[in-house]
Amino acid sequence: MTRAGAGRRRSTRPTRVERPRLDPRDLWTEALAGVLARPVRSALTTLGTVLGITTLVITIGVASTAGNQIVGRFDALTATSVTVTVPRTLPGQDDTGPLVDWSGTGAVRRLAGVESVAALADSATTNSVQVRSNDVTAPGDTSSQTLGVVATSAGLPDAVRGAMTAGRFFDTGDIARRDQVAVLGDQAAELLGIRRVEDAPAIFFRGQSYTVVGILGGIRRERQLSTAVLLPPTTAADRLGLRDVTRVLVNTSLGAARQVARQAPIALAPGHEDALTVVAPPDLSKSRDGVQNDVNGLFLVLGLVSLVVGAIGIANVTLVTVMERVGEIGLRRALGASRRQVAGQFLLESTTIGLLGGVIGTSLGIAVVVCVAVVKDWTPVLDLRLALGAPLAGALVGLLAGLYPSLRAARMEPADALRAPS
Structure with a gap:
């Protein structure tokens, strides 16, 4: 075969058609236009996500605020009381003299955080x-x-x-x-x-x-x-x-009880501190975490149910939108739009609805938490991660809800979509 013939043969091959690339900004513009084209429907669809995110923000915010308030109003008597019990003799020894002298309270009184101390014998x-x-x-x-x-x-x-x-x-x-x-x-x-x-x-x-x-x-x-x-x-x-001290009562400033509980036995009976029994108050941070976990566990299910309802609403409306825009989808596919571009447009629309619901729900939730704190005369406790993460959670709900409708739109063949009744 001559070189000229080979050239002619190569020239008869069909040329590959390059699909037009859709700029991400154009994709975002199309998705936003699709959302705003039906504002009432979009608003009602967003409502489910708004309720879910609002419930979650209120639940976590109020739980954190209430937990902090409960710890702030924790019984100061319990939180600052340390009791040291003194045995009459060392274990295994009959008579070693008193382990704690009455003057030992002076050494405890000099510890940082101690407000008052007294010894008792009975x-x-x-x-x-x-x-x-x-x-x-x-x-x-x-x-x-x-x-x-x-x-x-x-x-x-x-x-x-x-x-x-x-x-x-x-x-x-x-x-x-x-x-x-x-x-x-x-x-x-x-x-x-x-x-x-x-x-x-x-x-x-x-x-x-x-x-x-x-x-x-x-x-x-x-x-x-x-x-x-x-x-x-x-x-x-x-x-x-009654010669031997049997108990030592110590009152501390708030937050110093556990440290004083470790130091008091050493101050009272150097070298025999392990023989003394110390009763210290529980860790306040654990109490606060326990309160927050209880409140969160009580209301978190309600927020998740609301989110599920919102996701179903977004999926339903997005699917209806796909069925209403079959002709548009067919025309886009006939003009060269890929399946990925069609799916991306509807997926971005559902994600936008979820993101809007997340932003609105987060704002409403924060406002409710602040109002509750003002009414109760509490100090509101708001986590920055919650304020930033809640809108993203709404966007994720919209993304997951739009998967099936977007895939269904992408699977439509151009010819069948154009023949479908409008």
Whole structure:
């Protein structure tokens, strides 16, 4: 075969037709025009996504705000209370002397974050003592009451968050002089019929008399002390044998309790800190997370259901739009538009509807969260990731909802689409 013949033979081959490329900006313009061509239908279709995204934003926003508020109003008494329990002897040893000295509270008081501290001593033999308000026994006399007797340091009123309702609490002078003075809890004073201390009333138990110098009321911590007789530690040691500290009550500033709980045993009993038992408040961040998870779990399903409803609405309307625009699809395919371009146009339309619903729903949700916080006098807590992610979630819903209608539009043959009734 001659070279000229080969050239003629190659020239008879059909030339490849290049399909026109659709600029992404043109595709976006066509999709936006398709959405705006039927504004009422598009608005109603977007409503489902708006409701779903709004519900999700409100759920997460209100849960975060409420959780933060609950932690902010967390019971300060529980959140700042540390209790150290002291055993009478070391495990495996009969008598090693007191593990914690009464002066050890001074070392704890110097720890950062400690606001008040007090030591207590009690025993099984002093938990139920017959206490009388006079030393005269008469037939039918009811002045005797069974009360607990506790030795405490001078800082007890602050440590139990109480206040003196009458008289005063014993001080370091009373402790140093080993004075036979006592302070009554408010309920103990009521049981004994003592309401005033100006005339120095006395109480009697175990053959000893004690002058009542004050009444302690409003006890918020260790409330059993409201029915107890409180004695200076030196007096309790001499008269009742209460020498060893059994508990140390510590109050801290908010947020310092866990650190103080780690340091207090070392300050009280260096070298034997492991023998002490410390009760510290729970971590507030866990409480907050628990509240938020409970609220989220309660309402998240509602938001997801709304999103599913919105996705079905978008899919339905997009499919109806495809069926209404069969002639347009056929004409585009006849003019050279590829299946991918046709599918991309309808997919972009459904994604645009979902994105608009996401933006509107996010805005409404944030507004509702702020309004709820203002009405409740709370501080609104809004996550930036939520504000940015919610519109994208709406766009994703629209994208997934438009997959089937877009694929159906792309599968149409140009000839069949042009012959279809308009």
